[in-house]
Amino acid sequence: MLTGKVVGAVAATVMTALGGLGSTGDGAPDLGSAAPDSAPRASYVNAVTVPNDLSFDGQLVGGLSGIDYAADLDEYVTISDNRGESGPVRLYTHRLPIVDGKLTAPQFDTLVPLLDTTGGPYAPRAADTESVRWTPDRTGYLYTSEGEAKRGVGGFIREATRDGHVVRDLPLPDAFQPKLDGAGTPVSGIRDNLGFEAMALSKDGATVTAVSENALVQDGPEASPTTGSPSRLVRIDRAGGRDLGEYVYPVDQVPAPADAKPGTYTNGVAEIIPAGPDSYLTLERNFVLGKGFSGKIYWTTTAGAESVTGKAAITGSERPMTKKLVFDFASLGADSDCIEGMTWGPRLPDGSRSLVLAADNNFGLAGRTTFHLLAVAG
Numbered sequence: 001m002l003t004g005k006v007v008g009a010v011a012a013t014v015m016t017a018l019g020g021l022g023s024t025g026d027g028a029p030d031l032g033s034a035a036p037d038s039a040p041r042a043s044y045v046n047a048v049t050v051p052n053d054l055s056f057d058g059q060l061v062g063g064l065s066g067i068d069y070a071a072d073l074d075e076y077v078t079i080s081d082n083r084g085e086s087g088p089v090r091l092y093t094h095r096l097p098i099v100d101g102k103l104t105a106p107q108f109d110t111l112v113p114l115l116d117t118t119g120g121p122y123a124p125r126a127a128d129t130e131s132v133r134w135t136p137d138r139t140g141y142l143y144t145s146e147g148e149a150k151r152g153v154g155g156f157i158r159e160a161t162r163d164g165h166v167v168r169d170l171p172l173p174d175a176f177q178p179k180l181d182g183a184g185t186p187v188s189g190i191r192d193n194l195g196f197e198a199m200a201l202s203k204d205g206a207t208v209t210a211v212s213e214n215a216l217v218q219d220g221p222e223a224s225p226t227t228g229s230p231s232r233l234v235r236i237d238r239a240g241g242r243d244l245g246e247y248v249y250p251v252d253q254v255p256a257p258a259d260a261k262p263g264t265y266t267n268g269v270a271e272i273i274p275a276g277p278d279s280y281l282t283l284e285r286n287f288v289l290g291k292g293f294s295g296k297i298y299w300t301t302t303a304g305a306e307s308v309t310g311k312a313a314i315t316g317s318e319r320p321m322t323k324k325l326v327f328d329f330a331s332l333g334a335d336s337d338c339i340e341g342m343t344w345g346p347r348l349p350d351g352s353r354s355l356v357l358a359a360d361n362n363f364g365l366a367g368r369t370t371f372h373l374l375a376v377a378g
Helices: 004-017
Strands: 040-052 064-070 075-080 088-093 107-113 129-134 140-147 156-161 166-169 184-190 198-201 208-212 229-237 243-251 265-274 281-290 291-299 320-326 338-347 351-361 369-376
Touching: 064 351, 075 338, 088 208, 129 198, 129 229, 140 198, 198 281, 208 265, 229 265, 243 265, 265 338, 281 338, 291 338, 338 369
Parallel strands: 064 129, 064 338, 198 265
Antiparallel strands: 040 369, 064 075, 075 088, 088 107, 129 140, 140 156, 156 166, 198 208, 208 229, 229 243, 265 281, 281 291, 291 320, 338 351, 351 369
C-alpha cells in the first residue's frame, strides 16, 4: 500500500507527464456538421495492454501519446512524449491486427528518432511531443510539441520526413505564444503542460486543426471541479500557414469533489480527429487522485460558433463550439489508463468504422500502455 507521501509524488509525476492525443481523417466518415443530433454513438469492443518492460530496437516502448492510421499501408504511427529524457524523442510505426473483430497485440516495425532543426537529436526537454499524423502522401509526418510554457518556450506544429528530419514548422497565432512578466509569471499563451496535445489533419491534407488542452492564460481558467475551461481551437492552412479560423472549445469541469486539492486532478483535450467538413471528435482525458484515469469522446463542430480569430484574448461571452457526448469511458467501470491518442482505424467485419485509442504509461510511473478499440456505426 502506498504511503500518502508516495501517492503525492506519483500524482505530481502524473500531472507533469500528462500531455498527449490523432488522424489524417484517412477515410473518416462524414458524421455531420450542422446539428448535435447528427453526432454518432460508439460502442466499446476490447483493449490490449503492453507490458511496461517491452523494448523495441533498444528502447522501452512507453509514453505513447499520439496515434494515426494509414489505411493504404494498414499501418499506424505512434509518438512518444518522453521529452528526450528516456531515450531519443521518437515515434514508432506498427501494426495492430484486428482478428475476429477484436484488437490484438501490436507488432512494431520501425523506430524513428526525431531530429531538431539542426539535424541532430533533440536535447533533453527541448520538445514535448504529443500528437502525430501521417502526411497524405506517406512521405512524412506532422507532429506537435507542447513546449515548456513556464520557461517561455512555445509549442510547435512540425512537419518531418519519414526518417525524422525537419521539413518546416507551421506558423502559430501570437495568442498561443507563452509570455512571462518580469517575475517569470505567465501572462498569456498556452499554459505549462496544457498546450497542443491535440491535432487533426483534414482528409485532403490541406488543413491542420489544433486545440489547446485547456484555456490560454489570457482566455480563462484551467478546468477544475467547479468550472470548465475555454480552450482555443485553431485551423491552419498547411500550404501557406494562414490562420483559417479560431474558436472556443468548452472543456468539461473535472469530475472530482469541489474541495479536491489542486494538483491532484486534471481534465483537458487530449486529441482531436476529423468527423466532417467542420466537425470533429475530441477526446477529453481526466485524472483524479484516488479515482484514476478516465475520458470522454465528444462530437463537436465549429458550425454556429463565434469566430475569435486574431483576438489577443476572449471576453468569455463568445458563443463556443457545440459538443455532444459520443462515449464515456467511465461507463466501463474500470480505469481507462491515460488515454491520449485517437485515430480512425479500419472497417470492422460488421461494416462499422473503428476508433483506436492509445494510452500513455508515463514510462511505468502511472497507467499502462493500452490500446482501446471502439466501433462507430456508419
